[in-house]
Amino acid sequence: MYPWIWRHLPGGAGLKAVQALVLVLAVCALLLFVVFPWVEPRLPFNDVTVGS
Structure with a gap:
């Protein structure tokens, strides 16, 4: 999934x-x-189940 996002972002590596x-x-x-x-x-x- 992350490589897909990286490929679809515009610009160079810094951008x-x-x-x-x-x-x-x-x-x-x-x-x-x-x-x-x-x-x-x-x-x-x-929802506490321990009573005093």
């Missing part, structure tokens, strides 16, 4: 490296600000 870095940062931002906050309330981490 492709910058574009790949921007893509990685965009995916990380999407995960941190959209996906993880949406998933967090649906996870069972707050």
